[in-house]
Structure formats: C-alpha cells, structure tokens
Amino acid sequence: MAFPFRTSLLAAACVVSAAASAPAAAADAYPSRPIRLIVAYPTGGISDTVARALGERLSAQMGTSVVVENKAGAGGSIGIDAVAKAAPDGYTLGFAATSPLTLNPHVGRVNYDPQKDVAPVMSVMYSPVLVVATSAFSGKSFADVVGQASAKPGSVRWATSGLGTVGHVVLEQIKQKSKADIVLIPYKGAGQQMNDALGGQFEVMSTNASPVLSQHMQAGRLRALAVGAPKRLESLPAVPTLAELGYPKANLTSTFGIFAPGKTPAAIINRLNAELNKALAEPEVHERLLKGGEVPTGGTPAQFAKAIREESAENARIVREAGIKAD
Structure with missing residues (x-):
C-alpha cells in the first residue's frame, strides 16, 4: 500500500535538509580561489x-x-x-573605516545602502583622533586653545583632513560646548594637512594617529x-582624553x-571572522598596529554591526545639529 502524503513529506524534508546544508557546504569549500x-x-x-x-x-x-587592491577617494566611499557592488561570495572583501557607513551618508550622497549593501565582518582596530598643536600655537594645553579662541575670536585656526571627517566632527562638538570662535581649515586629505602643520600654517589640527x-x-x-x-594611550600617558577635559x-x-x-552567506562571514580574529592575535600584526598608534579590537560580526548602527545614529544627530556638509 502506498503512502503518497508521507512520501511527499519525506521528499520535502530532504529538500529542506539539502537547502540548509548548502551554505555549510559552500563554507566548507571556501575558499577555492584568490580573495x-x-x-x-x-x-x-x-x-x-x-x-x-x-x-x-x-x-x-x-x-x-x-x-590587496587600493581604491581610494571620497573618504573611503569609493572603496x-x-x-x-561585488558578488556576495566571500571573494571580495573591503578594509575601511566605519565612516563610509556611519558618517559619509549623513553629510553627502553615497551610491550604496549602508545598512543593506555591506556586511560587517570584524572590527580590526580603532585609530585615536589626536588634537595637535603646531609651532604657530604658543599655548601649552588644550585649555589654552579654548581660552585663546574665546579671548581673541578667530585667532585659533583648526585644520582637519576634510569637511565631514571625524576630525571635523570632533571640532564641531568642541565648538558647540565651549562656544569658542575657532576657525575651521578643511584640507582635502591628510598629506597636505601634515605638510602645512609642519610649516606652522595654522595653530591646531585634529588627525588620526599614525607612525609619521x-x-x-x-x-x-x-x-x-x-x-x-x-582611555589614555600607552604611548602618550600624559595626554588627556577629550572626555577627561570635559568634552x-x-x-x-x-x-x-x-x-x-x-x-x-552567514557561514562565510563567520568563517572569515574566525580567521581574522586569529590573524589579529598574531604578535607581528598586533605589534604593527600598536607601533602606528592604533589599538587592536576584534570581536564578532554582530558586535561590529551593533557598534556601526549606534555610531551612525549618533553621527546623524551631530551632523544635523552642527549643520555639517561635505564638499
């Protein structure tokens, strides 16, 4: 006696089982060609x-x-x-700051949906933003920056590597709280900003940590x-954080x-995450980050995605309140 309904259920179960195991099988075979x-x-x-x-x-x-392929421009948005726009098969990855997802979309137009078109795999490092004085500034501390700008409006010129960058957001937050009249000098990249800093073309700049x-x-x-x-950097223990200074x-x-x-596929994302955490823990990689002033992070895809969502929401507020616009 035949049991067509039971046979159909069995066949359906086999299809579901095969479909469920497909991502796992794809992850097992991954990678089979260069990344x-x-x-x-x-x-x-x-x-x-x-x-x-x-x-x-x-x-x-x-x-x-x-x-490795470099695709620079537009504050990381081009990369x-x-x-x-690449095939979602694990053979194209990107290394970038979170700002193309959390800041750039709020200050200008991007050609991707930061929530849907890009999948966070792992946080690698955070790069501290340093407030640095040049030879043109005679003050000794950060308090002197605010003090001079308040006493002599327009006398403190503050350079950033560009409009709508993290360094620019830092400045706007300081101006908003201190009410000091600080002049923004936006550059188009960190290279010329550094050259002019060494030449004393402005008093202060905000820039990411780097070996240079x-x-x-x-x-x-x-x-x-x-x-x-x-927290304070091990390499600069005497330099206070902006939070300590009241900002x-x-x-x-x-x-x-x-x-x-x-x-x-999630299976490939998780495989990459495991391999990247392992790579980040290697002493050679770890030391290379610390030498450059960077701080290794690591963690899960879910943790990274959550941090990106929170950062994007906070940046949206800052950009709206400060009226920041990119070029």
Missing part, C-alpha cells in the same frame, strides 16, 4: 599597512592568495561602493594636546574593519 581585499585608502598609509599584514596572515591560514605623526611629535615639531580615545561628545575615534558584500 580580493579592497583597501579604501591610498598605498603607504597605516590602513594599507595593516590590511596587507592581515592579508598575509589570511593567505597563510586559509591556503589561498589574498590580493566601500566597490565592495557593495608619532615621529614628528617625538622630534618636537608637533605637540599632542588631547586625544579622542576610550565627552567630542571624544571620538576612527574604527576600521573588514566588510563583505551585503548578501554574503
């Missing part, structure tokens, strides 16, 4: 250095080559756009007055991480 790692910034910087170090470790751990900045501070050409970071909303950092196209 492309898009760095959203130019060659030679700390982002490029860290991405290449991670790529080398991933290559050794996963048994395939990792090809993230390339990731967003560290060298100039050690040589006495630039002086750190404050830092945006959860908790300005106490911002730049977080960098690895991203994948939005519809990449």
